[in-house]
Amino acid sequence: MNEILQWITLHQEMIYIVLLMIFVGIEVIGHVPSVLHTPLMSGANAIHGVVIIGAIIVMGKAESDNYLALSLGFLAVILGTLNVVGGFVVTDRMLEMFKKKKK
Amino acid sequence: MEFSILTLCYLIASVTFIIGLKMLSNPATARKGNLIAAAGMTLAILGTIFLYEEEGKKLGNYGWIFGGILIGSIIGTLAAKKIKMTAMPEMVSMFNGMGGACAALISIVEFQHISSAFSLSNQIAGLSSTTTGHVLIIVLGLIIGSVSFAGSMIAWGKLNGTIKDFSFKGQHIFNITLLLIILALAVYLIGWMPANGMLFFSIILVLSLLYGVFFVMPIGGADMPVVISLLNSFTGVAAACGGFLYDNKVMLTGGILVGAAGTLLTILMCKAMNRSLMNVLLGSFGGNTVSSGGGAKQQGAYKEITLSDAAVVISYANKVLIVPGYGLAVAQAQHACHELEKLLESKGVEVKYAIHPVAGRMPGHMNVLLAEADVSYDKLLEMEQANEEFNTTDVVLVLGANDVVNPAAKTDPASPIYGMPILDVELAKHCIVNKRSMKPGYAGIENDLFFQPKTSMLFGDAKKVLQDLIGEIKNL
The missing domain is CATH 1.20.58 (Methane Monooxygenase Hydroxylase; Chain G, domain 1)
Incomplete structure (x- = not known):
C-alpha cells in the first residue's frame, strides 16, 4: 500500500496529464460527422506514432556492443517512422479529396 | 526537470x-x-x-x-502514395500495427536492460518501488503493443481478403482464459521478479501476440473499421506507456489523447451502424450466422435487365438516386459514375447520391471516392435525407452495395444485420441493382431486395456496366 502511494506521489504530474488528456481526447472529437470518421482515425493513428520518440531514445542509449538493443532499436525506429510518415501521408491523401468539394 | x-x-x-x-x-x-x-x-x-x-x-x-x-x-x-483509394483501410491498419510493434520492441529492449542490471546486483535485496513501477509499465507496453500489432495484421489480412473469418466453439471462453493467463503471468513477473524473468517475459510476448490473433479472428470483415479504430486506441495507450517509462510528456499526451479519442471514435462508429461495441466484438457476424440467412431464401427468382432497357428506364426518369457501395470502389467506377450523372443531368434527369454511413469498407469511404471524381458535395445525401426522398424517386441505381440496402435489417430479427439502419430503396418505383454476381455481400447473407418484383439485376463489373450504359444512353 505504502509503495503504491509513494509511486502515485512520485508520478502525480503524469497521472494528472493522463486524466486531463482522457477528457481532452473525448471532448475534442465529440461532434465529428460520420463522413470524417475514417480520416480522423487515420490522423489519430499517425499521432500515436509518437512511440518513435521512445524508439529513438532506446536507439541512442544503446551501447555499441549491445547488438540486441541495437538491432531491435533499429527495427523499432523503422517501424515507428513508418507509422508516423505513412499515417500522415495517408491521412493527407484522404483529406485532399475532401478539399475539392468546396469548389 | x-x-x-x-x-x-x-x-x-x-x-x-x-x-x-x-x-x-x-x-x-x-x-x-x-x-x-x-x-x-x-x-x-x-x-x-x-x-x-x-x-x-x-x-x-x-x-x-x-x-x-x-x-x-x-x-x-x-x-x-501508391496505395489505391480502395485499399486505404488496410493501409491504416498496417501502419497501426507498425506503431504497436514499435511499442512492443521498446519494451523488450528496456526489459532486457532492467533484467541484466538486476542480475548483476543481488536479487535478495528486493525491488524498490520505482523498479516495480518500471517493470509494470514495460510489461503493460509489451502486452498492449503486441496485441495491437498482431490484431492489426489480422485486420489487414482480412480487409485485403487473404485471411478468412475463422472462429471455433467456445472461442470467447478461450480468449478470456488466454487473457487471464497473460495477466497472471504479468502479475507474477512484476510482483516477484523471478530470476528467469526473461523467460516469463518471452512467454507473455508470445501469448499476447496469440491473443491479438484470436481477438480479431472471429470478428466479421464488415466490422474491421471498428476493430482497427479500437486497436488504434490500444496503440495510443502503448505509446503512453513509453511516456511513463521515459518521463516523456509528448509521448504521454499524444498516446493518451489517441487512446481516449480512439475509444470514443470506436463507439461513434458502432453507433453509426446502430450496434453496440460488445455486439461487434463478440462477432455476431461470425461463421455461425451465415447459414441462418443463406439456404432458406435462395429459391427466389430474380430478373435481369438488359443494358438497353436499363438505359431507357434511367434516361426517361425524373429522378434517379444512385446508391454506391464497395463494388463501385473495387471497380474504381467513380469517374464513370460521375460521367453518367452529368449525361443524365443534361437530359433533364435529377440525379443524386444516397450515401449510407458505412457503405464500402469504412465510414466515409464513398464520400472520399465520389469527391475524387469531382462529384459535387450537395449531390450527396446522407441516409436520413435519402430515405425521405426514395418514395418520390423513379429509379434507384444500386452500384455494388448490398448489406446497406438489405431489407432484412428491418424485417428479419434473426438476421445478423437486424437493427442496422438501411437505405429504403424499395420505396422507389424501380430499382436496378448492379452486382458482379448473385454472391452475398460482406456480411454473408442473402438479400431479399434482389428477388422483389420491383428490382431488376444488371450483372457485371461496375465500371464496365456504367461505361456501356453511358454508351447506350448516348445512342438513344
Missing part, C-alpha cells in the same frame, strides 16, 4: 496534437489539422534526436537513427 528547449518542443508538439485532432473533426479544417499535427511531430522527433540528454549524456548512434528514419520514411511515403 530543468528548463530546456526540448521541453518547449514537447510542449508545442503536445498542443499541435490537440489542435490537430480538433481540426480533423471538422471537414473545413481537417487537412490543415493533419498538417499541423505532422509539423508538431517533426518538431518533437528532431528535438529528441538533437537535444535529448540523460544524465548529461547526449544520444549516440546517429547513423543508426537516421538510417532507420530514412528507411521508414521512404517505405512509408511510397506505400501511402
Whole structure:
C-alpha cells in the first residue's frame, strides 16, 4: 500500500496529464460527422506514432556492443517512422479529396 | 526537470496534437489539422534526436537513427502514395500495427536492460518501488503493443481478403482464459521478479501476440473499421506507456489523447451502424450466422435487365438516386459514375447520391471516392435525407452495395444485420441493382431486395456496366 502511494506521489504530474488528456481526447472529437470518421482515425493513428520518440531514445542509449538493443532499436525506429510518415501521408491523401468539394 | 528547449518542443508538439485532432473533426479544417499535427511531430522527433540528454549524456548512434528514419520514411511515403483509394483501410491498419510493434520492441529492449542490471546486483535485496513501477509499465507496453500489432495484421489480412473469418466453439471462453493467463503471468513477473524473468517475459510476448490473433479472428470483415479504430486506441495507450517509462510528456499526451479519442471514435462508429461495441466484438457476424440467412431464401427468382432497357428506364426518369457501395470502389467506377450523372443531368434527369454511413469498407469511404471524381458535395445525401426522398424517386441505381440496402435489417430479427439502419430503396418505383454476381455481400447473407418484383439485376463489373450504359444512353 505504502509503495503504491509513494509511486502515485512520485508520478502525480503524469497521472494528472493522463486524466486531463482522457477528457481532452473525448471532448475534442465529440461532434465529428460520420463522413470524417475514417480520416480522423487515420490522423489519430499517425499521432500515436509518437512511440518513435521512445524508439529513438532506446536507439541512442544503446551501447555499441549491445547488438540486441541495437538491432531491435533499429527495427523499432523503422517501424515507428513508418507509422508516423505513412499515417500522415495517408491521412493527407484522404483529406485532399475532401478539399475539392468546396469548389 | 530543468528548463530546456526540448521541453518547449514537447510542449508545442503536445498542443499541435490537440489542435490537430480538433481540426480533423471538422471537414473545413481537417487537412490543415493533419498538417499541423505532422509539423508538431517533426518538431518533437528532431528535438529528441538533437537535444535529448540523460544524465548529461547526449544520444549516440546517429547513423543508426537516421538510417532507420530514412528507411521508414521512404517505405512509408511510397506505400501511402501508391496505395489505391480502395485499399486505404488496410493501409491504416498496417501502419497501426507498425506503431504497436514499435511499442512492443521498446519494451523488450528496456526489459532486457532492467533484467541484466538486476542480475548483476543481488536479487535478495528486493525491488524498490520505482523498479516495480518500471517493470509494470514495460510489461503493460509489451502486452498492449503486441496485441495491437498482431490484431492489426489480422485486420489487414482480412480487409485485403487473404485471411478468412475463422472462429471455433467456445472461442470467447478461450480468449478470456488466454487473457487471464497473460495477466497472471504479468502479475507474477512484476510482483516477484523471478530470476528467469526473461523467460516469463518471452512467454507473455508470445501469448499476447496469440491473443491479438484470436481477438480479431472471429470478428466479421464488415466490422474491421471498428476493430482497427479500437486497436488504434490500444496503440495510443502503448505509446503512453513509453511516456511513463521515459518521463516523456509528448509521448504521454499524444498516446493518451489517441487512446481516449480512439475509444470514443470506436463507439461513434458502432453507433453509426446502430450496434453496440460488445455486439461487434463478440462477432455476431461470425461463421455461425451465415447459414441462418443463406439456404432458406435462395429459391427466389430474380430478373435481369438488359443494358438497353436499363438505359431507357434511367434516361426517361425524373429522378434517379444512385446508391454506391464497395463494388463501385473495387471497380474504381467513380469517374464513370460521375460521367453518367452529368449525361443524365443534361437530359433533364435529377440525379443524386444516397450515401449510407458505412457503405464500402469504412465510414466515409464513398464520400472520399465520389469527391475524387469531382462529384459535387450537395449531390450527396446522407441516409436520413435519402430515405425521405426514395418514395418520390423513379429509379434507384444500386452500384455494388448490398448489406446497406438489405431489407432484412428491418424485417428479419434473426438476421445478423437486424437493427442496422438501411437505405429504403424499395420505396422507389424501380430499382436496378448492379452486382458482379448473385454472391452475398460482406456480411454473408442473402438479400431479399434482389428477388422483389420491383428490382431488376444488371450483372457485371461496375465500371464496365456504367461505361456501356453511358454508351447506350448516348445512342438513344
